[in-house]
Amino acid sequence: MDKPLRDKVAAVTGATRGAGRAIAVELGAAGATVFVGGRSTRESRSRVGRAETIEETAELVTAAGGRGIAVRCDFTVPADVDAFRARIESEVDGRLDVLVDDVWGGEQDVEFKPFWETDLDRQLGMWRNCMEAHFVALHKLVPLVIKRPGGLVVEVTDGDSDSYYPESMAYDSVKVAIRRLGFALAKELEPHGCTAVAVTPGFLRSEQMLEHFGVTEENWRDAIAKEPHYVMAETPHYLGRGVAALAADPDRAKFAGRALSSWSLMHEYGVTDLDGTQPDWGRWNTDVVSTGTAPTSVDASAYR
Template identity: 40%
Template sequence: MRAEPGPGTVAVVTGAARGIGRGIALVLGEAGATVYLTDRESRRRRYSELPGTVEDTAEQVTGRGGNGIAVVVDHTDDEAVAALFRRIADEHGGLDLLVANACDGNALPFTGGPFWTLPLEHWRNMIDVGVRSHLVAAWHAAPLLIERRGLAVLTGYAGDPGTVIGGHVFYDLAMTSISRLAETIAHDLRPHGVTALALSPGFTRTEAILAATGGALPPGTDSVEFCGRAVLALLADGDASRHAGRTIPVADLSTVYGFADTGDDPPM
């Protein structure tokens, strides 16, 4: 059984410069965790005009009471990912939590449509970067998670049966693949006391969504920290293995565990 989240907790959150990854990291910081945050978006090199860098998030995690450690990683670089987990092995010997979140889904304008009308470059952004980076991170994290009987969370989205998620074939393939990946990873890790699952956020006020909509969002959208509350609840649950292999909406977990969204967006 894992200990309650706190100063002894060691976590990795990939893709944490902004968005849901940042929100998860901030909530873990409030719990006092040591959080290794990865992203290619850094103060030295910017890829997007959106606000936020991995160093910014690390400072905010520390400001909330945790220990934020910024690690600039391009998750298409397997050796850089391997080096991250070698560092964690050297410094801590194990890992309590992996949140595999890095993706490049916003690299091209996200507009659904018939599959033959969509740029093939979406494959690279969503499959080669998104799905593969989830797998590679979990591959390297597995021995460290086994050491501490930890938790692996993959972020993705669940769709209704018979629908194409987002009306976008590449997005649908990526999200469906992440769900299946969580199921197979859970199968392999279960005998070693590690729980793995996929977490499906709702309509979340990420920086990319706010920029795309001009801030004009309908009521009922979620803050980036809502997903973090779900991760923290799972981490604290000594019986989280009952969720293993599932893709679970954050809203469902809020009912199970009794947490609520703050309704506020954390300042950058």
């Protein structure tokens, strides 16, 4: 089937850019109706200040073959999420088959230095902005998911195990907590015949990361000179395709409570990135990063 999610309804929080946008688009490409929520609209930007908007995401969903519905929503504000839920109830009779919880918005507050040297207000703000948003979204939207057996909740995080440390204690605590949500939700959803997981990308070529390295998607390999491990970078659509494949899998309950990576989803479903490659950041991390091997001495094509 070329549209395995036809007649399915999804909601993606934090869908303005990055993994959230790509997951929404790939769910749309599989035929789903996708409610895309976020704070940045064509009329008003969020405090992150970037130009991407939820309207653009919704248009990309529709162009991919689904139906994109943009809903401006600050997921830290319960009234906003009530309104988001009301749109789902009014437009698709409250049906919600897939909930992807990708709220973040804390990138401007991450500080990669010893915690006691960081700005405490910024670190507490990052925690609240992220975790409160996830809790509010789940509290308001999971009741729609469990109305029918077979629903799926996906928590988007960074890292698939506790052995990964991103060099920032506050950031790490947020991402570990989100990963744990996937585990805890699986326990609470099981009696309703629904599944929850956490997912993570590898080294992401998001809009912000490309900008950080001063490159575009067309010349992204130029960034390898600054960061050799970027040779294994993947687009957000790689994870998006994995999530769409998971959502279409009738046997997905076998993954309940697990933290799934873009590369583990690749091994399970055979998905490829936009360029047709299959980056395996997990194997690269084990063989190259963890051993201190010089990336330039390794044939990266063997890991893609």
